[in-house]
Amino acid sequence: MLPIPFLLLLLSSILSPSSAADFCVADLSLPTTPAGFSCKKESTVTISDFVFSGLGATGNTDNIIKAAVTPAFSQQFPGLNGLGISTIRLDIDIDGVVPLHTHPAASEVLLVTQGAILAGFISSSNSVYYKTLYEGDLMVFPQGLLHFQVQCGSTAAVAFATFNSPDPGLQITSLSLFGSSLPSPLVEKVTFLDDAQVKKLKKVLGGTG
Amino acid sequence: MLPIPFLLLLLSSILSPSSAADFCVADLSLPTTPAGFSCKKESTVTISDFVFSGLGATGNTDNIIKAAVTPAFSQQFPGLNGLGISTIRLDIDIDGVVPLHTHPAASEVLLVTQGAILAGFISSSNSVYYKTLYEGDLMVFPQGLLHFQVQCGSTAAVAFATFNSPDPGLQITSLSLFGSSLPSPLVEKVTFLDDAQVKKLKKVLGGTG
Amino acid sequence: MLPIPFLLLLLSSILSPSSAADFCVADLSLPTTPAGFSCKKESTVTISDFVFSGLGATGNTDNIIKAAVTPAFSQQFPGLNGLGISTIRLDIDIDGVVPLHTHPAASEVLLVTQGAILAGFISSSNSVYYKTLYEGDLMVFPQGLLHFQVQCGSTAAVAFATFNSPDPGLQITSLSLFGSSLPSPLVEKVTFLDDAQVKKLKKVLGGTG
Amino acid sequence: MLPIPFLLLLLSSILSPSSAADFCVADLSLPTTPAGFSCKKESTVTISDFVFSGLGATGNTDNIIKAAVTPAFSQQFPGLNGLGISTIRLDIDIDGVVPLHTHPAASEVLLVTQGAILAGFISSSNSVYYKTLYEGDLMVFPQGLLHFQVQCGSTAAVAFATFNSPDPGLQITSLSLFGSSLPSPLVEKVTFLDDAQVKKLKKVLGGTG
Amino acid sequence: MLPIPFLLLLLSSILSPSSAADFCVADLSLPTTPAGFSCKKESTVTISDFVFSGLGATGNTDNIIKAAVTPAFSQQFPGLNGLGISTIRLDIDIDGVVPLHTHPAASEVLLVTQGAILAGFISSSNSVYYKTLYEGDLMVFPQGLLHFQVQCGSTAAVAFATFNSPDPGLQITSLSLFGSSLPSPLVEKVTFLDDAQVKKLKKVLGGTG
Amino acid sequence: MLPIPFLLLLLSSILSPSSAADFCVADLSLPTTPAGFSCKKESTVTISDFVFSGLGATGNTDNIIKAAVTPAFSQQFPGLNGLGISTIRLDIDIDGVVPLHTHPAASEVLLVTQGAILAGFISSSNSVYYKTLYEGDLMVFPQGLLHFQVQCGSTAAVAFATFNSPDPGLQITSLSLFGSSLPSPLVEKVTFLDDAQVKKLKKVLGGTG
CATH class of the missing domain: 2.60.120.10 (Jelly Rolls)
Incomplete structure (x- = not known):
C-alpha cells in the first residue's frame, strides 16, 4: 500500500481536473468571447491576480x-x-x-x-x-x-x-450625444434639443459631425 | 393486460407531470416575480394565449x-x-x-x-x-x-x-429628462444642458419640477 | 490644466476599457466556445457587422x-x-x-x-x-x-x-429520420412506422442505411 | 457580556435571513412561476423533501x-x-x-x-x-x-x-403525431407520411382528428 | 388633435406596461420563488426601497x-x-x-x-x-x-x-460542524477530527448531538 | 429543376450553419473560457466523444x-x-x-x-x-x-x-485545511481548532506551513 498522504493527494489531484469551475483569470492577450476573456493557465495564477490595489488613492x-x-x-x-x-x-x-x-x-x-x-x-x-x-x-x-x-x-x-x-x-448620455461623431442634425432629431444647444455642447465635449 | 392505447396514454400522462418546462402563460392577476408573471393553470390555456393579432394595423x-x-x-x-x-x-x-x-x-x-x-x-x-x-x-x-x-x-x-x-x-432619454419630475437644476447638472433649453422641453414634454 | 475636451475624452477612454460588455462580433476564423464565436477586435468592427441585408429577397x-x-x-x-x-x-x-x-x-x-x-x-x-x-x-x-x-x-x-x-x-423531424444515416430498422423501432413507409421516404429524402 | 454560544448563534441567525439562496422546496399548492414552483416555508422543510425513494423498484x-x-x-x-x-x-x-x-x-x-x-x-x-x-x-x-x-x-x-x-x-415524437388531436391531413402534410400509415398509428396510439 | 404633452404621456404609458423589466422590490409577505421574493406592486414602491442606511454604524x-x-x-x-x-x-x-x-x-x-x-x-x-x-x-x-x-x-x-x-x-464551516445538531461521531467521521476536539468546540459553539 | 433529394439536403445544409447550438465538444488543447473549453471542429466529432466508459469498474x-x-x-x-x-x-x-x-x-x-x-x-x-x-x-x-x-x-x-x-x-474541507499550505496558525484562527489537532492532521493529510 502507498503511504497515506500520497494516496490522499492523488485523490485530490484526480478530483481537480480543471480550474474552470473555480475561476478564470483573464489572459488579456488571447481572443475574447461572449462570456469574457479567455483564461490564463492555472499554473501561472498567483494571489496578485485576485487583489487590486488601485482603489486606495483619490x-x-x-x-x-x-x-x-x-x-x-x-x-x-x-x-x-x-x-x-x-x-x-x-x-x-x-x-x-x-x-x-x-x-x-x-x-x-x-x-x-x-x-x-x-x-x-x-x-x-x-x-x-x-x-x-x-x-x-x-x-x-x-x-x-x-x-x-x-x-x-x-x-x-x-x-x-x-x-x-x-x-x-458605462454609457454617459451627454458624452454619447455631444462627445461622439453623431451628426448634429441627427442629435437634434432624436432628442428634440435646439441646434444651438447641441453645437455649444459639442464644442465643450469634443464631438464632431 | 390493459388495452394498448390506454397504456401509452398512461405513460404519456406520467411523463408530463407539469407544464412548467414547456410554457408559463402569464396570469396577470397573480403577483409577479423576478422571473416574470406567475403562470395560468395549464388546463385553462388555449391557442389564443399564444397568438397576438394586434400588430396588423397601422x-x-x-x-x-x-x-x-x-x-x-x-x-x-x-x-x-x-x-x-x-x-x-x-x-x-x-x-x-x-x-x-x-x-x-x-x-x-x-x-x-x-x-x-x-x-x-x-x-x-x-x-x-x-x-x-x-x-x-x-x-x-x-x-x-x-x-x-x-x-x-x-x-x-x-x-x-x-x-x-x-x-x-423602454427608456426614452428625452422623456426621462423632460417628461418626468426630475427637477430642472438636477437635469441641467447631470446633462450640461442650459436652463432655458431644459425648461422649454419640459413644457413640450410634460415634465414637472 | 489640460483643455477640457481632452480631459473628458480621457475620462471616456478610461471608462471604456473593453467592448466585451457591449457586443462581441463573431470572428468566424477563431475557435468557437460554449457561449458562441470568439470576438473580432473592436477596432475592426463597422456598421456593416450590425446590419444584414439578405432578408429582402424572396x-x-x-x-x-x-x-x-x-x-x-x-x-x-x-x-x-x-x-x-x-x-x-x-x-x-x-x-x-x-x-x-x-x-x-x-x-x-x-x-x-x-x-x-x-x-x-x-x-x-x-x-x-x-x-x-x-x-x-x-x-x-x-x-x-x-x-x-x-x-x-x-x-x-x-x-x-x-x-x-x-x-x-433547427431539427426537421422527417429529415432527421429519413434524410440521415439512421438505419431503417432503427427508425422503425423508435417510431412504430412501417418498413415500407420508412424506405419510401428514405428514397425521397436522401437517407441511407 | 452575553454568553458566547448565544452570541454566536445570534450571529448565525443574522447571517441566515432567508433560505432562498440554499434551496426552494416546491409547494405544489401555490402558483407556479417561470422559474419553477413557489417555495415551502423553510420551517416546514424536512429531510424527506430531499430524498426520493421511488427509483428502487422496477x-x-x-x-x-x-x-x-x-x-x-x-x-x-x-x-x-x-x-x-x-x-x-x-x-x-x-x-x-x-x-x-x-x-x-x-x-x-x-x-x-x-x-x-x-x-x-x-x-x-x-x-x-x-x-x-x-x-x-x-x-x-x-x-x-x-x-x-x-x-x-x-x-x-x-x-x-x-x-x-x-x-x-419529454416529447415523444410518435405520441405527439399519433397520440394527439392533430388532424391526420396536417400530420401527413408536415411529415410526408402516407395517409394509411398515419391512420394506422393513430388507431394504435390513441390519436384523434 | 389632442394636446402634444398628453399624446406623449399616452405614448409613454403604452410603452411601460409593466415594471418587471426594471425592478422587483421584494414583498416579504408573499411566497418566495426560486428566483427570489415576489414583487411589490409598482405603485407602492418608493425611493426608500432602493436605499439602505444600516451600514453606516459600527x-x-x-x-x-x-x-x-x-x-x-x-x-x-x-x-x-x-x-x-x-x-x-x-x-x-x-x-x-x-x-x-x-x-x-x-x-x-x-x-x-x-x-x-x-x-x-x-x-x-x-x-x-x-x-x-x-x-x-x-x-x-x-x-x-x-x-x-x-x-x-x-x-x-x-x-x-x-x-x-x-x-x-453564508455557511461558516465551524458553525456548521460545531454549532449544529450534526452528531459528534458523524462530525469526526467526515472531518478526521478527534472526539475531544469536536466535543470541546460543540460546547463553545452551541452544538448538540 | 434539381433532383428532390439534392434540394432537400441543400435546404438542410443551409439550415445548419453551425453546430454551436447543438454541442461543443471540448478541445483540451485550446484556451479555456469562462463558459468552458473551446470546441472541437464538428467534422472531427464522433460518437466516442459522447460516450464515457470509465464508470463501469470499481x-x-x-x-x-x-x-x-x-x-x-x-x-x-x-x-x-x-x-x-x-x-x-x-x-x-x-x-x-x-x-x-x-x-x-x-x-x-x-x-x-x-x-x-x-x-x-x-x-x-x-x-x-x-x-x-x-x-x-x-x-x-x-x-x-x-x-x-x-x-x-x-x-x-x-x-x-x-x-x-x-x-x-470539489472542495474537501479537511483537505483544504490540512492538506494545503495554509499555515497552522491561520487554520487555527479561522476554525477555532487546537494547535495539536491541526498539526496532527497536517501530518496525516500532507499539509505544509
Whole structure:
C-alpha cells in the first residue's frame, strides 16, 4: 500500500481536473468571447491576480465634471473575469457630478464612504427616485436605467460602486450625444434639443459631425 | 393486460407531470416575480394565449414624434411570459422619429418591412454606428445601448423589433429628462444642458419640477 | 490644466476599457466556445457587422417543400454573436410547408407579413395548439417543442421568425429520420412506422442505411 | 457580556435571513412561476423533501413499448425545485424501446446499470451518433435533440437519466403525431407520411382528428 | 388633435406596461420563488426601497469572534430583490476574525476601508491564495470557495463585501460542524477530527448531538 | 429543376450553419473560457466523444478514506463541455467515507445503486438534513452546501452523483485545511481548532506551513 498522504493527494489531484469551475483569470492577450476573456493557465495564477490595489488613492478630479472614476473591471483586475462582479471608485469634488449614465450590462450598488451624494435613477415609466446619501448609505440602481450622482454638502465625496458583471459598461448620455461623431442634425432629431444647444455642447465635449 | 392505447396514454400522462418546462402563460392577476408573471393553470390555456393579432394595423402616428409603438410584451401577449422573447410594431410617418432610447433588459433586432429608416446606436466607448435601412434589412442593437430610428425617404416606414426578453423595458432619454419630475437644476447638472433649453422641453414634454 | 475636451475624452477612454460588455462580433476564423464565436477586435468592427441585408429577397421555393428558409444566424450575421437573438425569413409558396421541426436552443416568435399560414405546436403533454395566422399576426413557439407552418389561402406566404438565441438550431423531424444515416430498422423501432413507409421516404429524402 | 454560544448563534441567525439562496422546496399548492414552483416555508422543510425513494423498484413494462419511465421531477420530488437537476429511471424489457423523443429544456446523461442499450441522437445537421452501451457506460444527449434508447442483448435493461433541469419535459415524437388531436391531413402534410400509415398509428396510439 | 404633452404621456404609458423589466422590490409577505421574493406592486414602491442606511454604524463586535457582519441582503434591503447584487459590512476588532466560510450562491469582492485584513481563499485543487489587504485594496473570492478574513495591525478593521446575488448565503464551516445538531461521531467521521476536539468546540459553539 | 433529394439536403445544409447550438465538444488543447473549453471542429466529432466508459469498474478504495471518486467531468468526458451536466462514480468500502465537501458550482443528485449510505448536508442556517439511503434512493444536495456520504451496513456501497455543471468543482474541507499550505496558525484562527489537532492532521493529510 502507498503511504497515506500520497494516496490522499492523488485523490485530490484526480478530483481537480480543471480550474474552470473555480475561476478564470483573464489572459488579456488571447481572443475574447461572449462570456469574457479567455483564461490564463492555472499554473501561472498567483494571489496578485485576485487583489487590486488601485482603489486606495483619490482620483484626479481636475476636469470638467470635478469627478473621477477609477475602474476595477476585468481589464484592470483580471481575477474578476468570469466571476460576475466588479467595482469602481468614485471621487466627486465639491460641485462635482457623475453625469447621467447607464451600465448596459449590470445592476449597481453604491456605497458612500465620505461626504454626501445626491443620487437618483429614472425608471422605464419615467418615475424618478432620488435621495441624498450620507456616509454608510447604500443605494441600488437597477440594470440599464439612467442614473446620476451629484456631490452635496461641504466636502468632497467618495463612493464605491459594485456591479454584477466583470464588465458592466458605462454609457454617459451627454458624452454619447455631444462627445461622439453623431451628426448634429441627427442629435437634434432624436432628442428634440435646439441646434444651438447641441453645437455649444459639442464644442465643450469634443464631438464632431 | 390493459388495452394498448390506454397504456401509452398512461405513460404519456406520467411523463408530463407539469407544464412548467414547456410554457408559463402569464396570469396577470397573480403577483409577479423576478422571473416574470406567475403562470395560468395549464388546463385553462388555449391557442389564443399564444397568438397576438394586434400588430396588423397601422399605429396612430398623430402625435409629436409622428411615430407609434405597438407593443406585444407579456402584459399584452401573456403566452410570451417566461419564454424570453417579445415583439413590437413601429410605425414612423414622414418626418417621424423614434427618439433616442434604450431597452434596459434586452438586445433587439429590427426588421424594416416598408419604407426606409435611418437607424443607429452608440457604444459605451462613444463609437457611433448608423445606416439607412430599406425593406428587408435587419439591424441588431446590443443590450442596453442608446439607439434611435428616423424615417427616411418619401413614404411612411414600418418595422418590427424583436427582443430577447418578454419585458425588455423602454427608456426614452428625452422623456426621462423632460417628461418626468426630475427637477430642472438636477437635469441641467447631470446633462450640461442650459436652463432655458431644459425648461422649454419640459413644457413640450410634460415634465414637472 | 489640460483643455477640457481632452480631459473628458480621457475620462471616456478610461471608462471604456473593453467592448466585451457591449457586443462581441463573431470572428468566424477563431475557435468557437460554449457561449458562441470568439470576438473580432473592436477596432475592426463597422456598421456593416450590425446590419444584414439578405432578408429582402424572396427565397427559392422551387423544391420539395415549396418553401425556403433564409437564416440570419450568427454565422451569416456576425454582429448577433453573444447578443442572444437571431432571425430567419420564411417563404412558403402555394401548397408549401415548413415541415414539423424543433429549435433545440430557443423560443420563437413568428410574424406573418404576407398571405396566411396555418401554424401550430404540440406540448410535452401532447396538447395541440394551432391556428390560421394572417398578415400582422404573431405566434410564439415555446423552446424545443415540435411545430410547423403550412401555407393557406390563395397567395404565397411570407413570415419572419425571431429566436432568443443567435444560433437556435433547427431539427426537421422527417429529415432527421429519413434524410440521415439512421438505419431503417432503427427508425422503425423508435417510431412504430412501417418498413415500407420508412424506405419510401428514405428514397425521397436522401437517407441511407 | 452575553454568553458566547448565544452570541454566536445570534450571529448565525443574522447571517441566515432567508433560505432562498440554499434551496426552494416546491409547494405544489401555490402558483407556479417561470422559474419553477413557489417555495415551502423553510420551517416546514424536512429531510424527506430531499430524498426520493421511488427509483428502487422496477417499473411496469407491460405496455406497448415494453419500457417504463419513472420520473423524479420536481412534482414527484419537491426538493429539486429551483436546483436545476432531476432524474428518471428507465426499465426496458427484452425487445423494448424508449421511442424517439426530446427534452425541450435540458441536456441528459444516461447511465446504464443493467443489460445493454443501443442509444443514439441526431444533430441539427442530421448527423447520427449511436452506440451500444453496457453496464457502467455513460452517454450524453445534448439539449433538445432527438434521441432514443433500444434494449439489446438477452436481459432486460435498467438505466438512470439525469437532466440539468428540475422539469426537463419529454416529447415523444410518435405520441405527439399519433397520440394527439392533430388532424391526420396536417400530420401527413408536415411529415410526408402516407395517409394509411398515419391512420394506422393513430388507431394504435390513441390519436384523434 | 389632442394636446402634444398628453399624446406623449399616452405614448409613454403604452410603452411601460409593466415594471418587471426594471425592478422587483421584494414583498416579504408573499411566497418566495426560486428566483427570489415576489414583487411589490409598482405603485407602492418608493425611493426608500432602493436605499439602505444600516451600514453606516459600527457593528457590535463584543462576541467570540470579535467581529460583526451587518447584511444588506434582499430581506433587509427589499429593493435588491431580483437585481443580482447585495452588500454586507464587516467590522473586525483587534484580534478578530471572520471564520472560514463560503457563500454557496455568489462570488464576492471585498473592499477594505479601514485598518488591515489578512484575507485568503482555498481553491478546489487546494491551492491557497492569501495576502494582507490595506485601506483601498480590493480582493475577489470566487463563488463557493472557502475563504476567511483576519484582522491585522493595530486598529480595528472595516470592510464592505459585495456579492453577485441578492441572497448569497453564508455557511461558516465551524458553525456548521460545531454549532449544529450534526452528531459528534458523524462530525469526526467526515472531518478526521478527534472526539475531544469536536466535543470541546460543540460546547463553545452551541452544538448538540 | 434539381433532383428532390439534392434540394432537400441543400435546404438542410443551409439550415445548419453551425453546430454551436447543438454541442461543443471540448478541445483540451485550446484556451479555456469562462463558459468552458473551446470546441472541437464538428467534422472531427464522433460518437466516442459522447460516450464515457470509465464508470463501469470499481474504483480503488485502498486509501485513507476507503473510498474512491471516479469523475466524468468535461476533462475526462469532452462531450459534456457546454452542456451543463456531469457525473461521478462513488465507491465506498466498509467503514469508508466521502469526507465533508462542497461543489462550488453545482447542485448534485446522488443515486445509490449498491449497499447503504448515510448522506447529509448542512444549510446556511446550520440546519442538518441527513438520512440513510438504500439501493434506488435518490438525494439532492443544493449548490455549494457542505455535505458528506458515509458507508453503512455490511457491504461496500456504490453510488453515482450527477451535477448540473460539466465542471462542478470539489472542495474537501479537511483537505483544504490540512492538506494545503495554509499555515497552522491561520487554520487555527479561522476554525477555532487546537494547535495539536491541526498539526496532527497536517501530518496525516500532507499539509505544509
